[in-house]
Amino acid sequence: MKPGKKTGEKIIEFFLGGSASITVFTTLAIIVVLLVESVSFFREVSIIDFFTDTQWTPLFTDKHFGIVTLLSGTLLTSFIAIAIALPIGLSIAVFLSEYAPKKLRQTVKPMLELLAAVPTVVYGFFALIVVTPFLQTIIPGLSSFSSLSAGIVMGIMIIPYISSLSEDALFAVPYSLREASYGMGSTKFQTAFRVTMPAASSGIVVSIILAISRAIGETMIVTIAAGQHPNFTANPLVPIETMTAYIVQVSLGDVQHGTLEYKTIFAVGLTLFVFTFLLNTISHWIKNKYREEYE
Amino acid sequence: MNNIIINRLKDKIFKAWGIIATFIGIILLAVFIGDIFKDGIQRLNLDFLSSLPSRFSEKAGIKPAMMGSIWIMGFTAIISFPLGVAAGIYLEEYARKNKFSSFLEMNISNLAGVPSIIYGLLGVQIFVRALQFGNSILAGAFTLSLLILPIIIVATREAIKAVPNSIREGSYGMGATKWQTIWYQVLPASLGGILTGVILALSRAVGEAAPLIAVGALAYVPFVPSSPMDEFTVLPIQIFNWTSRPQHGFIINAAAAILVLLAITLIMNGIAVYLRNKWQKKLSG
Numbered sequence: 001m002k003p004g005k006k007t008g009e010k011i012i013e014f015f016l017g018g019s020a021s022i023t024v025f026t027t028l029a030i031i032v033v034l035l036v037e038s039v040s041f042f043r044e045v046s047i048i049d050f051f052t053d054t055q056w057t058p059l060f061t062d063k064h065f066g067i068v069t070l071l072s073g074t075l076l077t078s079f080i081a082i083a084i085a086l087p088i089g090l091s092i093a094v095f096l097s098e099y100a101p102k103k104l105r106q107t108v109k110p111m112l113e114l115l116a117a118v119p120t121v122v123y124g125f126f127a128l129i130v131v132t133p134f135l136q137t138i139i140p141g142l143s144s145f146s147s148l149s150a151g152i153v154m155g156i157m158i159i160p161y162i163s164s165l166s167e168d169a170l171f172a173v174p175y176s177l178r179e180a181s182y183g184m185g186s187t188k189f190q191t192a193f194r195v196t197m198p199a200a201s202s203g204i205v206v207s208i209i210l211a212i213s214r215a216i217g218e219t220m221i222v223t224i225a226a227g228q229h230p231n232f233t234a235n236p237l238v239p240i241e242t243m244t245a246y247i248v249q250v251s252l253g254d255v256q257h258g259t260l261e262y263k264t265i266f267a268v269g270l271t272l273f274v275f276t277f278l279l280n281t282i283s284h285w286i287k288n289k290y291r292e293e294y295e
Numbered sequence: 296m297n298n299i300i301i302n303r304l305k306d307k308i309f310k311a312w313g314i315i316a317t318f319i320g321i322i323l324l325a326v327f328i329g330d331i332f333k334d335g336i337q338r339l340n341l342d343f344l345s346s347l348p349s350r351f352s353e354k355a356g357i358k359p360a361m362m363g364s365i366w367i368m369g370f371t372a373i374i375s376f377p378l379g380v381a382a383g384i385y386l387e388e389y390a391r392k393n394k395f396s397s398f399l400e401m402n403i404s405n406l407a408g409v410p411s412i413i414y415g416l417l418g419v420q421i422f423v424r425a426l427q428f429g430n431s432i433l434a435g436a437f438t439l440s441l442l443i444l445p446i447i448i449v450a451t452r453e454a455i456k457a458v459p460n461s462i463r464e465g466s467y468g469m470g471a472t473k474w475q476t477i478w479y480q481v482l483p484a485s486l487g488g489i490l491t492g493v494i495l496a497l498s499r500a501v502g503e504a505a506p507l508i509a510v511g512a513l514a515y516v517p518f519v520p521s522s523p524m525d526e527f528t529v530l531p532i533q534i535f536n537w538t539s540r541p542q543h544g545f546i547i548n549a550a551a552a553i554l555v556l557l558a559i560t561l562i563m564n565g566i567a568v569y570l571r572n573k574w575q576k577k578l579s580g
Binding site: 005008009012013015016017019020022023024026027029030033034037087088091092094095096099100108110111112114115117118119120121122124125126128129130156159160187188189190192210213214216217218219220223224244247248251252257265266269272273276277279280281284 | 302303305306309310312313314316317319320321323324327330331377378379381382384385386389390399401402403404405406408409410411412413414415416417419420421424441444445448472473474495498499501502503504505508509511514531534535538539546549550553556557560561564568
């Protein structure tokens with residue numbers, strides 16, 4: 001090989017490696033950006049108040065910075081979304097992998113994935129303009145912004161996150177396990193819930209954790225349909241504000257760089273990041289640790 | 296005997312419920328889209344596509360938002376495509392399997408799970424302020440590029456992994472260097488899969504509103520951007536803006552703009568699925 005050729009190869013490898021390391025710099029930059037502004041936020045606001053105060057009013061004259069207020073909004077909408085997506089998503093996964101003919105499975109899976117491909121503003125519009133008025137005819141006390149409506153629509157959106165990954169996990173369970181169960185006279189239902197699902201449990205858990213993390217970070221649906229009313233409540237019928245919606249609300253306004261109001265969005269962002277980071281790390285860890293391998 | 300009958304009944308009931316569950320989401324989505332279609336189609340005409348926004352709903356159009364989305368998508372593609380593919384090639388073909396590469400892997404799967412609004416906060420501090428791009432198309436495109444980079448990297452790796460090793464060995468046997476093998480053999484063989492991933496990633500980017508709101512994209516833009524340093528808005532933000540107004544006329548406008556956005560998303564997804572099927576046939580055939 002000519003020496004020039006060898007240097008060329010080295011330069012290319014260096015460039016490729018540089019591109020890969022951008023992902024590391026991205027993570028570092030996210031952490032640094034969030035930490036720097038948050039540290040300067042916590043110089044002005046006591047960290048104890050941040051975790052114990054139950055009011056969130058940074059944009060008013062009487063300022064309170066109780067993150068639990070926004071956190072309760074986030075957890076409430078996410079809980080409703082998971083309560084919708086988990087039973088439906090898991091049933092779809094079991095049905096497609098254990099009951100459905102191959103053809104049906106192949107056509108339905110991409111259709112379900114379309115649910116996750118629809119832009120979230122569109123879901124926000126659905127929730128506010130279609131779902132809320134409909135729910136109001138059933139539940140008279142429902143206000144025009146609510147975590148119920150936003151949560152239900154978000155649940156529909158994350159169905160494929162649970163169904164797709166769980167179905168992959170179920171489908172990977174070797175057929176011999178099922179045959180053994182059928183041979184004992186079990187029905188498909190018994191086999192699915194007593195044999196296949198336990199065998200695929202780590203994959204199913206990972207799919208649920210990822211769906212929770214997705215729900216916590218979801219922004220536009222809750223901004224549009226759940227309101228901008230920080231509210232420390234577990235009542236799904238009233239307007240609330242999530243952490244993500246607060247960041248959007250401040251970004252849309254005229255808040256000047258360097259003010260305390262501006263710094264709040266980074267403190268909120270850091271809280272949000274910690275939550276999703278933990279969930280993602282746990283799911284990654286489960287995936288590696290409990291990887292079922294069958295020969 | 297009774298037990299058997301009950302168990303068979305349970306089985307039947309679950310099967311029926313499974314069918315309902317499978318189609319309930321798809322049917323609801325179809326109902327939603329039908330509803331939006333009914334509202335939006337009356338407003339969807341050439342005037343709507345070629346007008347500037349306005350205080351009067353019947354005069355308002357989506358030209359700046361549509362052009363903004365095209366600018367953003369173009370620059371996001373230019374930035375993220377080479378970076379993502381290069382990173383994917385490195386991880387699949389060069390990186391040794393050690394602690395560091397498994398750290399890179401975990402980091403990328405973590406990045407894919409970071410909420411998009413957090414990328415917006417990153418973008419406003421790094422691209423808008425530190426690098427002084429301002430609230431420009433360029434700042435927005437860099438932000439979205441970082442957001443979709445993990446998707447492109449993962450798709451690239453999957454596509455490269457699917458290329459059989461015999462092709463590489465054949466190329467090495469002919470005396471080709473590593474890069475020549477990648478450039479002339481591996482990349483052409485995996486291009487279909489890579490493009491599928493890139494198109495899906497871009498279709499995600501074109502639907503994003505939250506990170507662009509954070510980097511300061513405007514809600515009201517009465518001009519069509521003419522350079523990457525211009526301020527801008529995009530379709531999802533225009534839809535968000537109209538949805539949050541009380542007047543019915545703007546809700547109709549939002550529905551019409553959603554039809555345009557959905558058309559773009561569905562076309563991109565359709566192309567991606569078509570490419571994937573064609574590519575899978577080529578690989579297996």
